[in-house]
């Protein structure tokens with residue numbers, strides 16, 4: 058693929074704005090179209106970011122031949138239909154996390170991507186964060202010895218929000234686990250792989266969504282302690298403690314700008330200033346893959362998403378988290 062890569066954004070909520078700002082920081086990326094269910098919202102968004110086309114329906118944007126790749130930024134329950142529609146229209150897709158709400162949805166998406174021969178990736182942006190990549194590479198190189206303990210959390214207070222909004226609404230697959238708990242589970246999977254056993258404890262909100270969840274993932278020689286919640290803040294400093302050294306990831310660890318390594322002697326800090334909010338790195342990965350004609354990223358592959366969603370579903374099953382859309 059030569060020339061600038063032409064992006065469209067589908068669904069113009071909160072994250073769409075952050076993404077559009079970061080897209081503007083990536084060389085050879087151009088936002089050519091945006092689509093909302095509300096035409097005036099699309100026009101206002103397009104005017105704010107200097108975008109060419111503003112569509113009042115998602116389908117219209119998917120028919121636009123000027124769009125190479127679509128960023129799906131709708132609520133969790135809508136990722137499946139919107140990504141399928143985009144891929145069937147021949148578009149490459151970067152879909153917000155979680156790409157589906159259960160393994161069946163994930164499989165349907167990966168099958169469609171293969172059949173349509175389009176690029177597809179779940180937007181798990183932390184996988185491309187330069188500081189995290191450096192720290193995890195050092196862990197995997199064995200620099201601190203075998204990992205014994207990993208701790209990661211993600212929480213913010215949200216129980217006073219609109220109960221019909223995507224965080225607290227079971228019909229939109231709300232709750233903390235799929236929204237933010239996905240990050241600690243992802244980190245444990247990235248660093249340690251598949252656990253031997255999982256233990257879970259969860260609390261539920263009056264709307265029926267899970268509001269707090271604590272997860273222990275057990276490995277032959279290591280334990281991962283993971284937490285997500287919508288009841289309070291948490292420190293969000295992750296720790297990967299190896300037998301002869303500890304990597305401490307600066308808060309908020311999932312979008313970090315540095316980490317410290319402590320072995321013998323004082324901690325050594327490694328700063329990694331971010332470009333933009335940090336979505337720039339996943340955008341660059343999509344562009345690298347498109348230019349090389351790849352249909353998936355080697356860094357966050359289809360198989361990685363499949364495994365992560367298998368883990369999340371098992372955690373959901375153990376915690377009794379059920380969504381009405383699943384029947």
Ligand SMILES: NC(=O)c1ccc[n+]([C@@H]2O[C@H](COP(=O)([O-])OP(=O)(O)OC[C@H]3O[C@@H](n4cnc5c(N)ncnc54)[C@H](OP(=O)(O)O)[C@@H]3O)[C@@H](O)[C@H]2O)c1
Nearest residue numbers: 068069070071072073093094130131132133153154155223
């Ligand atoms: N990577 C990150 O750091 C990050 C951060 C926040 C959120 N996210 C993810 O991004 C996705 C969107 O989150 P958000 O915070 O941007 O949500 P949001 O503010 O609620 O926006 C979602 C947008 O989806 C569209 N939509 C289509 N059908 C809808 C429906 N039935 N109900 C509500 N909205 C509908 C709407 O756009 P139109 O009105 O324009 O059609 C809406 O503005 C989620 O998957 C979330 O997990 C990722």
